[in-house]
Amino acid sequence: MISRWVLRWAGVGTVCGLFAALYWNVLELITHQLQRFNGLSLLIVMPLAGLVIGLVIHFLGNPGEIAVIVDNIHFRGGRLDARKNPSMILASLVSISAGGSAGPEAPLVQVTGSFGTWIGDRWQLQGEDLRTMSLAAMAAGFTALFGAPLGGAMFALEILHHQHIVEYYEALMPAIVSSCASYVVFAAITHLGIAPTWHFPNYQLENIDDFALAILFGMIGAVAGWIFIGIFRSCDRLYTQIPGPIYLRTTLAGFALGCLAAIFPLTRYFGHEELESVVNTNLDAVFLLTLALGKMAAISLTVTGGWRGGFIIPLFFTGACIGKAIAILIPGINPALAMICTMAAINAAVTRTPVSTTLLLSKLTNFSPMTPILFASLMGFFLAPKVPLIASQLKSEESRQED
Secondary structure: OHHHHHHHHHHHHHHHHHHHHHHHHHHHHHHHHHOOOOHHHHHHHHHHHHHHHHHHHHHHOOOOOHHHHHHHHHHOOOOOOHHHHHHHHHHHHHHHHHOOOOEOHHHHHHHHHHHHHHHHHHOOOOHHHHHHHHHHHHHHHHHHHHOOHHHHHHHHHHOOOEOOEOOOHHHHHHHHHHHHHHHHHHHHHHOOOOOOOOOOOOOOOOOOHHHHHHHHHHHHHHHHHHHHHHHHHHHHHHHHOOOOOHHHHHHHHHHHHHHHHHHOHHHOOOOOOHHHHHHHOOOOHHHHHHHHHHHHHHHHHHHHOOOOOEOHHHHHHHHHHHHHHHHHHOOOOOHHHHHHHHHHHHHHHHHOOHHHHHHHHHHHHOOOOHHHHHHHHHHHHHOOOOOOOOHHHHOOHHHHHHO
16 A cells, blocks of 8 residues: 555656656747847847736636645645646746746646646545645745655645644655656756755854854844845735736836846846845945845836736755845855855744755755754844734634635
8 A cells, every 4th residue: 555655756856857858948038039138138038927927818728826725725625727837837927038027936836736636636636635646746836946856745734834834744754755756857858956956165064153143144034024025025915016917017027127137147046046146246245235125126127917826946046145145244254154044034933934945945055064054043033023924824623614
């Protein structure tokens, strides 16, 4: 019985890894074509991309965001609707390749999770077995991009948490098995995720004072998270006042993003390659802090403007800018410690995922002392706003039972 289930989880992860590799290769192909545009040409290219995104959503339907996925896991028995996938795939490919400040993790989680639901229906799974299959597939999709099977498995559960409580522990092992299969397939095809994604300066944990610094950076990252959430909600309120069809909103978002990218080119795209530039380039502290604010605005304009994608890597980029600025302003602070801890804290404050954030950053940066990252993540988590950005994370147990 156990071996049959292991084979099922691994099979789902294998298919998810194949899809993620195909998605990534298509995304890379389109991105290389659109990267040639820069400067004032972005004032034309990005609004046109926004129009295409809006038309896709208008005619194929709204694919939803991560809050919809969270609600479906909680209230629809783990069922994710595969009918939204064509819209999500097309809209996200254009959004990310054109230079929106959102990454592929959200579309990958949506599409692979809905595949888990579909295959669960084919196998006539019910109740927790069906939910578990959807969660295992979600974890596989997330892991493919980040190359961290344990972190991806934890993220699939932790993003669903409710008021400091992580649920669905029964899905942890299926998620890990599925993530491992997805990781191997994705890495074999794309050759990504084997080595660290970003190369930070060397760091050795030799002083207990560094734990105090990690807590301090966690506080700073939490403040940055508050600022980001404020900017995000302001942009959302602004867009809701714009009447008309969705393609008007996405086109205006494209124009705003084009203006921002023309002034600060590093705010364009989701930060996978741009973060390496921040780490390895000598930049002024004032410029880095301004760039961090610009990136917060770019993420907010992208997501609230109807473009599709996730904001985990863009938040990492923002945290790296702030952390490096602090290391420049205060001599003697290790820049790797400052950047990675701030990256962890801002992401944990916004997504409420301190454990998976710690695991992901340890893998992505090859930062071997995991404890400082954990301290910073926990500070970001516990100092986050009471009302989370993903509102469905606030649902109470009673309201679930009523639903």
